[in-house]
Amino acid sequence: xxxxxxxxxxxxxxxxxxxxxxxxxxxxxxxxxxxxxxxxxxxxxxxxxxxxxxxxxxxxxxxxxxxxxxxxxxxxxxxxxxxxxxxxxxxxxxxxxx
Numbered sequence: 001x002x003x004x005x006x007x008x009x010x011x012x013x014x015x016x017x018x019x020x021x022x023x024x025x026x027x028x029x030x031x032x033x034x035x036x037x038x039x040x041x042x043x044x045x046x047x048x049x050x051x052x053x054x055x056x057x058x059x060x061x062x063x064x065x066x067x068x069x070x071x072x073x074x075x076x077x078x079x080x081x082x083x084x085x086x087x088x089x090x091x092x093x094x095x096x097x098x
Contacts (some may be wrong), residue, residue, distance in 0.1 A: 021028075
């Protein structure tokens with residue numbers, strides 16, 4: 001039929017390997033895919049281990065955060081005013097004897 005492209009058949013795997021890279025491309029790809037899957041599994045396991053550690057530390061710090069909040073609420077400061085100035089005190093001067 002005019003205007004239609006001819007129907008193409010999908011090459012079989014053996015044909016694909018010979019057409020696109022030669023006869024050694026199949027085993028090379030299989031080795032690559034196996035190594036990639038092993039690496040992906042290693043990364044997945046590492047991420048799960050890290051997530052477990054984060055959950056454990058979050059639980060440990062969550063309890064102490066509540067304790068700090070409770071203890072901080074009990075702190076009383078003099079007359080209620082807070083200053084960043086140092087407390088006044090008589091200090092001997094090194095130059096007083098001159």
